Amino acid sequence: ELTFRGKAALVTGGGSGIGRAIGLQIAGLGGRVCVADLDRDRAESLAAEICAMGGQSVGVQADVTRADAVERMVGAAREAFGRIDVLVNNAGGASGPTFRIGQVRKLTERDWDDTFTVNLKSVFLCVRAVAPLMLAQRGGSIVNMASLTGQFPFPGLPAYSAAKAGVISLTRSLAMELAPHVRVNALAPGLIETPRTSLNRRPEQLEQLLSNVPLARMGTPDEVANLAVYLASDAAAFVSGSVMDCAGGQMWM
Numbered sequence: 428e429l430t431f432r433g434k435a436a437l438v439t440g441g442g443s444g445i446g447r448a449i450g451l452q453i454a455g456l457g458g459r460v461c462v463a464d465l466d467r468d469r470a471e472s473l474a475a476e477i478c479a480m481g482g483q484s485v486g487v488q489a490d491v492t493r494a495d496a497v498e499r500m501v502g503a504a505r506e507a508f509g510r511i512d513v514l515v516n517n518a519g520g521a522s523g524p525t526f527r528i529g530q531v532r533k534l535t536e537r538d539w540d541d542t543f544t545v546n547l548k549s550v551f552l553c554v555r556a557v558a559p560l561m562l563a564q565r566g567g568s569i570v571n572m573a574s575l576t577g578q579f580p581f582p583g584l585p586a587y588s589a590a591k592a593g594v595i596s597l598t599r600s601l602a603m604e605l606a607p608h609v610r611v612n613a614l615a616p617g618l619i620e621t622p623r624t625s626l627n628r629r630p631e632q633l634e635q636l637l638s639n640v641p642l643a644r645m646g647t648p649d650e651v652a653n654l655a656v657y658l659a660s661d662a663a664a665f666v667s668g669s670v671m672d673c674a675g676g677q678m679w680m
């Protein structure tokens with residue numbers, strides 16, 4: 428039986444899209460959930476929603492690109508639940524103020540640094556803060572949100588693709604370092620319908636994007652969450668250092 432009864436999870440970027448779906452599913456399976464997000468309202472409203480469903484949750488405002496904020500976030504989760512069994516490093520992204528679509532020649536140093544900081548350094552900071560607790564508990568599971576672009580670079584996204592490839596590599600290093608008590612795995616979603624990916628998109632762009640997806644549609648946040656929940660749970664007790672695709676069969680960009 429898949430259950431998180433007695434367990435506590437910390438989900439970064441948990442206020443929207445994929446992270447939100449993961450938080451809701453873990454709570455639905457009996458887990459206590461700390462929803463951490465840059466956006467305080469999003470974090471707190473999801474926590475309130477989970478509590479209204481009869482679950483246990485706290486919402487925390489946190490910027491996972493800053494070491495001091497990460498320490499405070501982990502302290503808040505620990506204070507609320509006394510333990511952290513699951514860490515989902517989901518915060519990140521390929522658009523918004525920290526990202527510019529562009530070829531390498533057009534990328535600024537600032538864009539490069541921001542993209543690496545939010546997608547890759549954040550994983551290091553969060554794991555550094557949570558791993559000692561998991562090792563002391565002699566158990567834990569970490570799920571890192573990489574991307575299909577970390578395996579097959581997406582044209583026009585060189586910094587994001589390289590940062591997500593870094594997440595995959597870091598996942599493997601951490602799986603070795605934190606074994607045998609802590610498992611570390613990565614997810615590689617393809618095209619997923621979230622608030623971010625549906626912004627400003629023209630129908631012909633979607634058709635072009637989907638021409639590379641054998642299952643001919645975008646995935647849903649819940650379909651990614653299904654895998655995240657599996658990796659986080661004891662059902663995946665012998666799975667560590669793995670990278671799982673959730674990409675509708677897409678194998679090229």
Ligand code: NAD
Nearest residue numbers: 440443444445465490491517518519520574616619621623
């Ligand atoms: P989203 O924009 O819907 O949600 C991301 C959340 O992270 C937002 O609530 C945002 O406020 C929060 N966030 C951003 N920067 C943060 C920071 N510094 N500290 C804390 N929180 C922060 O995004 P999504 O589409 O659900 O993506 C979630 C993850 O999945 C990202 O790592 C993204 O790169 C990855 N991913 C998404 C897709 C896709 O198609 N949507 C595909 C592959 C990988």
